Amino acid sequence: MSDIEAIVEWYLLSGVEDFCADKPMNVLQPAETPAAKAQNPATVENDAVRPAITPLSQINMAASRNAEELCQKAQTLDDLKAMVENFDGCSLKFSASSTVFGYGNPQAEVLIIGEAPGSDEDRLGEPFVGKSGQLLTKMLQTIGLNRHDCYITNILPWRPPGNRTPTDEEIVTCLPFLKRQIELVDPKIIFILGRSAANALLDNNESISSLRGHFIDYTTEKGKVIPTLSSFHPAYLLRTAAQKAKSWSDLLRLKRKLEEI
Numbered sequence: 001m002s003d004i005e006a007i008v009e010w011y012l013l014s015g016v017e018d019f020c021a022d023k024p025m026n027v028l029q030p031a032e033t034p035a036a037k038a039q040n041p042a043t044v045e046n047d048a049v050r051p052a053i054t055p056l057s058q059i060n061m062a063a064s065r066n067a068e069e070l071c072q073k074a075q076t077l078d079d080l081k082a083m084v085e086n087f088d089g090c091s092l093k094f095s096a097s098s099t100v101f102g103y104g105n106p107q108a109e110v111l112i113i114g115e116a117p118g119s120d121e122d123r124l125g126e127p128f129v130g131k132s133g134q135l136l137t138k139m140l141q142t143i144g145l146n147r148h149d150c151y152i153t154n155i156l157p158w159r160p161p162g163n164r165t166p167t168d169e170e171i172v173t174c175l176p177f178l179k180r181q182i183e184l185v186d187p188k189i190i191f192i193l194g195r196s197a198a199n200a201l202l203d204n205n206e207s208i209s210s211l212r213g214h215f216i217d218y219t220t221e222k223g224k225v226i227p228t229l230s231s232f233h234p235a236y237l238l239r240t241a242a243q244k245a246k247s248w249s250d251l252l253r254l255k256r257k258l259e260e261i
């Protein structure tokens with residue numbers, strides 16, 4: 001085995017699956033000192049946008065405006081899917097193997113939103129098909145919902161390398177695609193999984209523990225009001241079984257609300 005193969009094998013055994021970052025870096029160069037960093041206009045400009053400015057609606061990005069304009073031209077989910085596949089404004093696209101667009105019934109009553117594709121979704125091109133997806137399918141079944149009758153999507157259509165948390169910029173850039181999917185499906189209710197998706201759609205910075213279990217209205221760009229219910233992400237439930245009881249009570253709330261509206 002060559003040295004390079006041995007290093008790659010060692011990385012894989014350590015759980016490192018991706019070998020790319022958003023920006024190229026010279027690992028042999030000494031790190032920039034804080035003083036030099038402050039003088040570097042590129043860093044200052046980037047930092048002006050980057051620090052946790054929430055709500056996300058305060059982040060103004062050309063790529064996002066571009067996505068917004070494009071989306072308004074999409075009259076069907078197929079149009080929109082083609083637009084997302086051709087969109088080059090988010091660098092995640094270039095490290096992902098596939099574009100994972102929404103899946104399911106285009107006239108679904110329940111629209112479900114997760115964070116971003118993981119490795120299984122990236123490989124198969126469909127949201128929530130890995131371990132979290134299998135748990136989600138079972139969760140839905142407990143309240144009489146079939147995964148194929150719902151519409152399932154993510155805030156991001158591309159997998160962040162190594163499943164890292166998406167940056168605010170990536171979310172803001174791709175948000176118009178999610179919002180247009182909501183308008184085109186026009187569901188009765190939106191079920192949001194996890195904090196990233198809840199913060200992105202509801203434009204706040206609350207923890208999932210405080211958001212979960214409450215109905216919060218989401219208003220589309222066209223003024224349609226749709227109730228949302230947030231709950232824990234299935235990936236979190238797989239790690240923290242003790243929270244399944246709260247998740248179960250959220251599912252029951254979802255079921256009752258669906259019967260009411």
Ligand code: URA
Pocket residue numbers: 114115116117118121126127128129130132133154235
């Ligand atoms: N986690 C998500 O948030 N979405 C997926 O599609 C898969 C895992």
